[in-house]
Amino acid sequence: MTDPIPPNSPTPIRRPARPLAAAALGALLLVGAYAGATAVFSSRAQTLTTDLTDRLRASAAASGAQVEQVSYARGFTHSTQVLRLRLPGTDGAPQELLVTNDIQHGPLPAFSGVGQATVTTTFRPGDPQTQAAYARAFPTRQPRIVTAIGLAGDTHSRVDVPGGTVTEQGTTVNWQPLDGTVDVQGNDTRLNLSWPGLTVRDPGDGTPTSGTVGRVTLTGENRRDGPDDPIGLGRVTLTLDSAGLDAGTDSMNMTGLTISADTTAQDGYLNSAVKYDVGTLTLPGPDGAALRDLQLHLSLGHLAREPLARLATLLNEAQPDDGQPDDSQSDAPGSPDPADPLAALSPEQQTQARADLLALLKENPVLRLERLNVTQPGGNVTLTGQFSLPGAARLSDPDLQRLPDQPDTLLPLADLRLNLSATQAALNDLLGTLGPLAGLVDPDTLISAGYLTRSGDQLSLDLRLDQGRATLNGQPLE
Incomplete structure (x- = not known):
């Protein structure tokens, strides 16, 4: 029988090193899992980037721009994509913008959180001369958008444009930093941007000129029925606190500008409204005439949603998808007419587009001038109206094809209402x-000629066109 070791014995008791081995094994498994997940997210990031590029291409095409992928270098933890964005130029020549996406793959992209990827997007002009000016404007830090792509595919983007000052040929421009966020969750998008504004100073030749732009905000939300829905429902609002231009006696100022657009749906129809509101507008000139409460409110309602969605999809698909402008044949005989939105479609697509357009017209959409108003010291001047085509139910495809050359054939199909109300x-x-020009128009002369009617101090005009029959203030127009 072996004697037990005495309590005070110097001989140590050996224990298995299982905790250390388990920790090492766990670390290896963790590293392997991270490596495997990173490889998966590397592939997934490329797929997501391709999807986002396709969406950008479709969105850009709707405004006449083109997107081309220049390169995609895929790595294990980091990839880089370069896009070329061609924007329509004011002089007819396209303006190029190079967009670079630096992509850190998940599951711990850039060790800033859990997700599929973090994408840092930067921009630079394609023209070397413009590039040099861009570098002077942002010498230390470029504008960028940082997008975190979550595990479920949702994205959170933060826009960051540094402030700065640039002086070119004596003119100094100083702008404040711009920031904001864009969130995409499933088919819902929310936008929130804010910019404090800028100032411009030009000493001129003895007559200095200055301009200011006050705070600008852009907010919006959009909800689509699915990834293939080209329209969506929602609202976007742009506000501008103030803007001014001062050039001695010639100065103009504006305050309280709000532009909003709202799209809603009801019973398979879309209703879209846009509103322009200005608090005050001071016009240039020695008198400095001021206009208050400028309002332009328009709406387009009763749009059949399904044919409109098909038509929007067809027109988006008609845009070139290779990023290369095709201007070489624009003047050749038989080439598509750039003014015709259907010209780039195939014959089958044109037939479908005309059928959808006819379906839209036969549902009798209504364009309304909800309110065109200006407030003067003596009161308001307000114009309202609406336009529709109830006779479009009689249109056929040949009729629709003749309309561009014979637009007057719409008059017997149209209903038009215009109402003017104002104090004298x-x-x-x-x-x-x-x-x-004020001397050319006199309210008393317009009243005598029957264009305006008077009730006390209130003047009004009522113009109607009922499918070919026109009346002014209730009297037939020959």
Whole structure:
């Protein structure tokens, strides 16, 4: 029998090193799992980037721009994509913008959180001369968008444009930093951007000129029925606190600009409204005439959603998808007419597009001038109206093809209403802002000729066109 080791014995008791081995094995498994996940997310990031590129291409095409992928270098933890964005130029020549996406793959992209990838997007002009000016404007830090792609595919993007100052040929421009966020969750998109504005100073030749742009905000939300829905529902609002231009006696100022667009749906139809509102507008000139409460509210309602969605999809597909402009044959005989939105479609697509357009017209959409208003010291001047084509139910495909050459054939199909309401004092005030042209229009002359009717101090005009029959203030127009 072996004697037990005495309690005070110096001989140590050996224990298995299982915790250390388990930790080492766990670390190896963790590293392997991370490596495997990173490889998966590397592939997934390329797929997501391709999808986002396709969406960008479709969105750009709707505004006449083109997107081309220049390169995609895929790595294990990091990939780089370069896109070329061609924008329509004011002089007819396209402007190029190179877009670089630096992609850190998941599951711990850039060790900043859990997700599929983090994408840092930067931009630079394609033209070398413009590139040099861009580098002077942002010498230390370029504008960028950082997008975190979550495990479920949702994205959170933060826009970061540094402030700065640039002086070119004596003109100094100083702008404040711009920041904001764009969130995409499934088919929902939310946008929130804010910019404090800029100032411009030009000493000129003895007559200095200055301009300011106050705070600008852009907010919006859009919800699509699915990834293939080209329209979506939602609202976007742009606000501008103030803007001004001062060049001695010639100055112009505006305050309280709001532009909003709202798209809703009901019973398979879309209704879209856009509103332009200005608090005050001071016009240039020695008198400095001021307009208040400028309002332009428009709406287009009762649009059949399904044919409109098909038509929008067809027109998006008609745009070149290779990123290469095709201007070489634009003047050749038989080439597509750039002014015709259907010209780039195939014959089958054109037939489908005309069928969808006919379906839209036969549902009798209504274009409304909800309100065109200006407030003067003497009161308001307000114009309202609407336009529709109830006779479009009689249109056929040959009729539709003849419309571009014979637009007057729409008149027997159309209903038009225009109503003007104003106090005489307000109308006199408004006409006074026209300067020398004010003498050409006199309210009393318009009343005598029957164009305006009077009720007390209130003036009005009622113009109607009922499928070919025109009346003004209830009297037939020959």
